[in-house]
Amino acid sequence: MSNTTSPDVAGLAPDHLRPRYHFMPPANWMNDPNGLIHWQGMYHLFYQYNPQGAFWGTIHWGHATSRDLVHWEHEPIALHPGPGSYDSDGCWSGCAVDDHGTPTLLYTGKEGAHESLVLARGDAHLRTWEKQAQNPVIAGPPPEIDSVGFRDPCVWREDGEWRMVIGSGIRGVGGAALLYTSPDLVQWDYRHPLAVGDGATGVMWECPSFFALGDRHVLTLSVLPQEAVFAFVGTYADDRFTPASMRRLDGGAAFYAPQTFIDAHGRRILFAWLKEERDAAAQRDAGWSGVMSLPRVLTLDAEGMLGMSPPPEFLQLRGFTQTLLLDLWPSKRVTIPTNRQGQWEVEVTLPASMSGQVSLSLVDETTTFAEIVIDLDARRAGLQEHDATVAAWLSIQRDGDNPLKVRCFFDHSVIECFIAGHVCVTKRVYPPTLAGVRLTLTQTSATPTQVGIRQWDLRAAEFHLA
Incomplete structure (x- = not known):
């Protein structure tokens, strides 16, 4: 490690509003957590980042590492938009997986208004990433669906193959999480919607996270236009998810776009973006915007109630x-x-x-x-x-x-x-x-x-x- 950053970052005015133990980059804009993974004893937190200032746009992937979820090292930017390519207008939200020993990112590439699925493979330290020649590995939403959006992949391994849900919405129906399968993360087959809303939970489901917890499965979603986060708990069988309960994951408007991962201790951990609740001019003047939530360890009790608590590492x-x-x-x-x-x-x-x-x-x-x-x-x-x-x-x-x-x-x-x-x-x-x-x-x-x-x-x- 090199120098420790001051609570009031060099180049920015001293700021009593800047958090001291919630993660944030040294300066500029940050939003969704991305690519959360515990790799060889190191926690990796990637995130949506604009290196040009404290405003939304020109989205790259920032990167930070930690051994304890509390103290962090800021790493070089992981992903940059490629001029004239499938991600020329941003490297948007996605996830990280271990592909038989190779760290791999899957994320949303944006070119104009068009969204596609992009694949990048990394070195052993997750610092250098190579976008694959086959990109985009999914060019767009399935043609049989009149989709509202197509973004934010969540990928996992199941029964010897890769599975993925992508956030979407079916026009005139409601939000949707679309299920895909793949043998190699490159060739993908669309199956069907894993789950579909009825409009009451929004017309577009962003940032889906789907995972087993205890003897049940959980689907968390960030929904538009409400800009709220919901968690569904239910059963998963034969590629179908059947929700048994639904609740808001947080009662505040700042909490959005959570992502989860499992660490080496078997804990399911969640981070979310805590949005600013002051105007854009104040954010630009401060020189920073966006904070990560405290990490939350997720549990499930016998009645299916989702529990959340900060990890014990914060006791230090x-x-x-x-x-x-x-x-x-x-x-x-x-x-x-x-x-x-x-x-x-x-x-x-x-x-x-x-x-x-x-x-x-x-x-x-x-x-x-x-x-x-x-x-x-x-x-x-x-x-x-x-x-x-x-x-x-x-x-x-x-x-x-x-x-x-x-x-x-x-x-x-x-x-x-x-x-x-x-x-x-x-x-x-x-x-x-x-x-x-x-x-x-x-x-x-x-x-x-x-x-x-x-x-x-x-x-x-x-x-x-x-």
């Missing part, structure tokens, strides 16, 4: 800690003690006997930047908007005999909350200064309640330049 960032009990009185706001440096984790333990609604709010003296509402009676949680409505309630599985735990991570302009181990709410926030920002608790119950609090200061992760 914990510093000063405090444990206390806070008394909550009806409609009275109580401040949770945290630092004013913008990096902390808080765990709130709500007793099993508690009822009514609880609000966790990120505030300063004049502004509420984020308010997460937990309705204990209705067993649901969501992000309250400025008009006091909750755009998306997410169901909570609550064991009446056990307390409910909430873990909140704050990182300068990101707040991610994990509720009961299976509900997540993410929000981007932009306080003018960190000095007065604090987390508060309120409850609506008429009964005074005592809640447990644990708080940790979090150190910055290390980001190195290759």
Whole structure:
């Protein structure tokens, strides 16, 4: 490794809003995570990247590596658009696979409005990539489908052959995940839609991720025009996926385009793009745009409930800690003690006997930047908007005999909350200064309640330049 990047990157003005332990490139635009793979003990994170500035366009594949999912080394750009070729207008989202010892990328090439499937093979260190002579290996969507889009492959090995779903939509019907098979990643045969929506879940399904988890299968989708992420849990047999349940994967508008992979420890891990929630001019002025979510380890319980939690590797960032009990009185706001440096984790333990609604709010003296509402009676949680409505309630599985735990991570302009181990709410926030920002608790119950609090200061992760 060479020099460590400063929290305020050289060439950019000091910025109290720039996250310190969520991954992001040194500067410029970043969106979808791509090509996630654990290769020979190293985690590789590729991502949509514009090296020309903090704005969408001219998409390349950025690249970073880590041994622990926390500290990262920025690698050289992995994929560049080819002038006058199938990816002249961008190397868009895709995945990475191990093809019998050869690291291989499959991604969406874009030429004008046309989308195709492109193949590139890499060296042993995943730093140098060669686009294959047979490209594009799929020239476009199947002719029998009146498709809305054709992008974002997810590829896996099954029964001695390669299988793939590509995000699409069937005009007048709804979103679709199209299933293909191949013996060699070059010759592909279209089978049929793995799953098709009815319009209620969007007209276009982007960034599909399809995988086994426990004894079931999961299909995650980023849907348009809602720009929300849904997870379907169900069964998979005879090349058909039958959903049994559906839920939003995150209650915030910032969370989008997740991708998953399995690491050497057998964990299914998810990263997602956390979009900015400020205007394009502010992003350009800052010189950076886009942050990765914390990695989330996915699990499935016996009832088919999808669980999400940060990996234990992030415990190494914990510093000063405090444990206390806070008394909550009806409609009275109580401040949770945290630092004013913008990096902390808080765990709130709500007793099993508690009822009514609880609000966790990120505030300063004049502004509420984020308010997460937990309705204990209705067993649901969501992000309250400025008009006091909750755009998306997410169901909570609550064991009446056990307390409910909430873990909140704050990182300068990101707040991610994990509720009961299976509900997540993410929000981007932009306080003018960190000095007065604090987390508060309120409850609506008429009964005074005592809640447990644990708080940790979090150190910055290390980001190195290759």
